[in-house]
Amino acid sequence: MTPRVFSPLVLFLVIGFLIGPFFIIVAASLSGGETLAFPPQGFSLQWVAKVFTVESFRESFAISMLLAIGGTAAALVLGVPASYALSRYKLPFGETIRTIVSLPIIVPGIIVGLALLRYIVVPFGMNITLTLFLAHTALVLPYAVRVVSASLNNLRSDIEEAAVLLGSSRAGAFFRVVMPNIRSGILAAFILGFVTSFNQVPVSLFLSGPGVRTLPIDMLSYMEITYDPSVAALSALLAFMSIGIVFLAERFLGFSRYV
Amino acid sequence: MSDTAFLSLEKLTLAYGDTVAVKDLDLSIRKGELVAFLGPSGCGKTTTMRSIAGLLSPASGAIRLDGADITRVSANKRSVGLVFQSYALFPHLTVFENVAFGLRLKKLPAAEIESKVTAGLKSVGLSKFSARKPGELSGGQQQRVALARSMVMEPKVLLLDEPLSNLDARLRLEMRTELQRVQKETGVTMIFVTHDQGEALSLADRIVVMLNGAIEQIGTPEDIYNRPVSRFVADFVGFENIFAVEGGKLKAGNGPIDFSGSLPPDTAGLVWRPRMVTLGSGPFQGTVRGASFSGSTREYLLDSPLGAIKAEEDATLAARETGSAIAFDLPVEKAARLKKFG
Incomplete structure (x- = not known):
């Protein structure tokens, strides 16, 4: 095969591999049949409608939202000052701190989940929701630090000195001239963190308790018992939600600059 | 003050x-x-x-x-x-x-x-x-x-x-x-x-x-x-011919050179801008090593027993040929006197 034919073919296969499953899920969720199947049998919206009636989906959606919003917010509360310190000062062990902060990306989630269960939840009887919240905060922190650092590095540090010489305190300078200029970076970090937390499976796998489950885990256990297309419908809805968020972020923030 | x-x-x-x-x-x-x-x-x-x-x-x-x-x-x-x-x-x-x-x-x-x-x-x-x-x-x-x-x-x-x-x-x-x-x-x-x-x-x-x-x-x-007052400042403001002075004598490439007239005892160096160098007459002999035309002036680089000398002449004067021998002078009265050579 010549490169002229070969490269478009590879491109097509890669794109198909990346996006194909999404189309399969959407098609399967519109199926008229009783079981999850592809190609779909007939057409109906009944499974999409059913998603909203399943009690456990509603509960786990609420928990996932709480974790995604609360965990990301907590990660930013920790991550913004950390990024600021790392980018503005020569800290002793600065590189080490940076590495430690990015560890949650590197360590496999399943190990984190198991470790938290075995060494925190079981021995100390720590509340599952609280453990999930801490785990998600830690998981999102690397993204928060990375994205906020990127926008801080694009911001000249002398504007803070300029603000101080015009009468502002150091802290005032941070809130008056630094924060407004990294606002879109913080929003981008929030969105990235939200999506990461919301779609998180391995860490949350071990951390479920009575009535406490994140949505992806709940979907897994739902499928073990009920093999109907409503899981596909829910997946499609979540995928659309993620796409919508990222689309809006790209539109208004130029999201791809930060990721 | x-x-x-x-x-x-x-x-x-x-x-x-x-x-x-x-x-x-x-x-x-x-x-x-x-x-x-x-x-x-x-x-x-x-x-x-x-x-x-x-x-x-x-x-x-x-x-x-x-x-x-x-x-x-x-x-x-x-x-x-x-x-x-x-x-x-x-x-x-x-x-x-x-x-x-x-x-x-x-x-x-x-x-x-x-x-x-x-x-x-x-x-x-x-x-x-x-x-x-x-x-x-x-x-x-x-x-x-x-x-x-x-x-x-x-x-x-x-x-x-x-x-x-x-x-x-x-x-x-x-x-x-x-x-x-x-x-x-x-x-x-x-x-x-x-x-x-x-x-x-x-x-x-x-x-x-x-x-x-x-x-x-x-x-x-x-x-x-x-x-x-110092070699550094002289160099920074464009003096090109910079010489240390020790015991009232100019320290140059081939050894100390006597000057007519005496210098104040605290003189540590003498410096000349290229345009302060007299060309065509004087006690020193040199060879034109290079020349460059810069509009209103011509700059020359001379080889001499004192070392390399940079001189400058009005461009309306005839150009001096590279390789030719030339007499020149470093007039003491025009020089800037350094109090510190370092």
Whole structure:
């Protein structure tokens, strides 16, 4: 095969591999049949409608939202000052701190989940929701630090000195001239963190308790018992939600600059 | 002079960690003076300026401004303005809000802020741009906004970091005129930092030449240009033929050379600009090694027993051929006398 034919073919296969499953899920969720199947049998919206009636989906959606919003917010509360310190000062062990902060990306989630269960939840009887919240905060922190650092590095540090010489305190300078200029970076970090937390499976796998489950885990256990297309419908809805968020972020923030 | 000093630095020592950047610096500046800190990068000029602004605490020594010791006064309470080399405008604020920033922090009434900002922008010729963001302005315009932003605060001292270095030649002249006008109109004491001798000579009332964290020479532009005291200053302001003097004799390539007439005993060196060298007659013999035409003048490089000599002649005179032998003189009465050769 010549490169002229070969490269478009590879491109097509890669794109198909990346996006194909999404189309399969959407098609399967519109199926008229009783079981999850592809190609779909007939057409109906009944499974999409059913998603909203399943009690456990509603509960786990609420928990996932709480974790995604609360965990990301907590990660930013920790991550913004950390990024600021790392980018503005020569800290002793600065590189080490940076590495430690990015560890949650590197360590496999399943190990984190198991470790938290075995060494925190079981021995100390720590509340599952609280453990999930801490785990998600830690998981999102690397993204928060990375994205906020990127926008801080694009911001000249002398504007803070300029603000101080015009009468502002150091802290005032941070809130008056630094924060407004990294606002879109913080929003981008929030969105990235939200999506990461919301779609998180391995860490949350071990951390479920009575009535406490994140949505992806709940979907897994739902499928073990009920093999109907409503899981596909829910997946499609979540995928659309993620796409919508990222689309809006790209539109208004130029999201791809930060990721 | 200390009785008229408006800003004085006393035994000022500045350090970054263990690295001493400026050591035991003494300097006093009168009210309304326009002073240049001149020197190569790393000489401590910017460090000294930052300490005056309060962005860097001295390791020892004192800074006095208008009769008060401000050594430990924090940067936001000093009444010292600074125009940054990069201008440091706030990118998220309009030009108007940039200039109003400090006035708003002072909690002045809105009408007063409005009128001060309007007047400030008018004085730098940017009234039309008040609603723009800094990113939509040219470098020269941004600098004028930065100047207005500092000046509306009515600082006691205005510091400028390399104010002309980021501008092209035409804007440089414009900004130079602008700075002189602002200084004349407001009478503000101005200090600017530069590595460009031309900037310092053309703009300053007084030049402080710095090297290795210490003052090498202080003087008027004429002093610095015509009467450098050290080899470094001489080299920096364009003297090319630089010779040490030991025991009243010129130390040159092939050994000491006698001079007719005696030099004051503290003479450590003699220096000549290329155009001070007499060509065609004199006690020394040389060979023309190279020539270059630069419009109004011709520059020659001579090989001689004294070493390499740079000479310059009016271009209306006939060109001297490369390789030809030539007599020349280094007239002592034209030379600048160095008190320190190092």
